[in-house]
Amino acid sequence: MRVLAAMSGGVDSAVAAARAVEFGHDVTGIHLALSRNPKSYRTGARGCCTIEDSNDARRAADVIGIPFYVWDMSDRFHEDVVEDFIAEYAEGRTPNPCLRCNEKIKFAAVLDRAMALGFDAVATGHYAQLVTGDDGLIQMHRAVDMGKDQSYVLGVLTQEQLAHSMFPLGDSRKGDVRIEADRRGLSVANKPDSHDICFISDGDTAGWLRDKLGAGEGDIVDHSTGEVLGSHEGAFGFTIGQRKGLKIGRPAPDGKPRYVLDIEPVSGTVTVGPREELTIDRITGIKPRWCGSVPTEPLHGTVQLRAHGEEHEAVVTVTREGLEIELLDPAQGIAPGQAAVVYDGSRVVGSATITKAVRRAVTIAADG
């Protein structure tokens, strides 16, 4: 096969590319330039958008012995990921930009271009496993290394996308991948993992959003009485479930800590209340994406509600708008905009964007 290996400059994608060569494929390496100004994104070894990262990817391609090019995806990335991220926050939701990047850039714009240019598949360093089921469909399963499993951020991929994807690291542990990189002479073997959001250079998401969206001052109100407990300088500094940094002078009457329950984007109102109010067991999701066939009956499986979050046992029902999830073990601090990824055992069934997360009959977050 002719394989396009997306190389971020990190150790995982370098080893993935090397393995693709070893599998006997004709591999070409590409680095995606995602920033309009490469210097403006994260510097140092943590991110994925710097000149250093581009050079690291190039050097890895040299060592592996494959051609290497840089593809400018900065416009698409800006429109589909960065602007989407800002718009979602403006609506009071909490998006996952990595998921959006996989959905719109890596396995869409890049894959489409690769296919048109005559490649058969795109290989990345994601930790997830692909197997062909008895029905001939490609299934995506969690990685062997549960600590590194990235099937959650790939939960937006459809059968068509999976059929042209390769994740050569899914059966490996991260520690072994680093050892293998070292053995292969890849200088990125000891490069630190990337974290956080690559387009927010200093890691200060709240400050970055304040720059883009303005301060968004507002009140902090009690969820049961509606009493204004204080004010804040920007709603973007808060996430649902947050306890610290509320700066409310007075303790709650019951003396228990208060948590952010809801963020109302237009008025900037942040609602706080006791921890139990964060607990939810009903989730509504829209914009479903199915990895394979759509479940026709309620599925008794698990859902994961955030990257590296725990699994919740759940019954998932497909509806006309999307899906309804009933959690058998409740979750806490779930914000609209997050993705709910549905699993059947280790297999990813699909995903949806959370619009509503409620407990009993109490609505925690209004429709977005």
Add this chain to the structure above:
Amino acid sequence: MNDSLPTPRTSQQTVYLDHAASTPMYDEAVSVMTEQMTRLGNPSSLHASGRSARRVVEESRERIAQALNARPGEVVFTSGGTEADNLALKGLFWSRRSDDARRTRILSTAVEHHAVLDPLHWLGSSDHGAEVELIPVDEFGRVRIDALGESIERDPGSVALVSVMWANNEVGTVQPIHAVVEMAHAYGIPVHTDAVQAVGQVPVDFAASGVDAMTLTAHKVGGPYGVGALVVRRELELTPLLHGGGQERDIRSGTIDTPAIAGFATAVELSVKHRCEHAARVAGLRDDLIRRVLEVVPDAVVNGDPVSDIEHRLPGNAHLKFPGCEGDSLLMLLDARGIECSTGSACSAGVPQASHVLLAMGCDDESARSSLRFSLGHTSTQGDVDALVEAMAPVVERARAAGIATGFGASSKRAG
């Protein structure tokens, strides 16, 4: 497994159509240089070995001067074209302004190489006191002499220097350098020209041209990397960039690289000596290339001057737009077939940029990104042209499909 280099993917012969980026060294230059590498002696040393090395350097200087009709004392060796451009622009600007503080304007064109544009940008930035005016070019990339005249005449006393390239590296347009010189000299303004692409391709006569400073580099004429020269009139004062031993006329310091200079001189001599038959031969190949590529890709468009004689266009330059295709898709597909060409420049991270030259010529961003440069040189053959023509139709078809798949052309918004 780490000790051995990977085997190349393809066994096919490389079709090298990127001579404007760098052209292969002449065998004669390689052997002259190799021989000098085994010799002992710093040309600045006073003993016999030093004198012997110095003799090689001075003979090289004379050979280069003779080939370009300059005086040997006018040849200042540098580390290449970029340094020579920097030396000319900054050195002349500082020197001319220190003679007369009113001289703050630098006039140049929007189609210069980055080795000119970036020093100008730097000189024009807040602390450095220059006012840079980039004179517009016409649709073929030729500087508008009338606009240059208007700009000078607005306030001739404030112009420190004029810098206009002899020939453009991307679209191959030959500039009316004599007209530029005539216009500037009417007001006593010195002229610098970047002749990196011109030497060995079109007639370059330093004395007859009247230019005051001229940049050249070895690796574009069949010599080694890392050496070049600024040919500059003796009476012109330049403020040095590099301070140290003062080896080159006290305006350029640094130990003189005897082997590289010997190879450089050999290459300049050979390329100038064979210029006529070389130009006729590569122009013939180039015309064949354009004609046949247009046959297999009928909607391709030639960028630059449609008149392709050496008064107007470098003989080895073919620059074509392939509508609906991204240049970097074309480059990658051709590269996979062993055919090497260029899309223009890339930033330090390797991101392909829309050519500032094409944009200055009035191309829209998309056309600029749809273009490829094929540049032929002394090792180019009919077989190279045949291979390209054979590959071009399927490659364009694929690149066009990729362009459609990614919405290329659907949006005019591109990265800044």
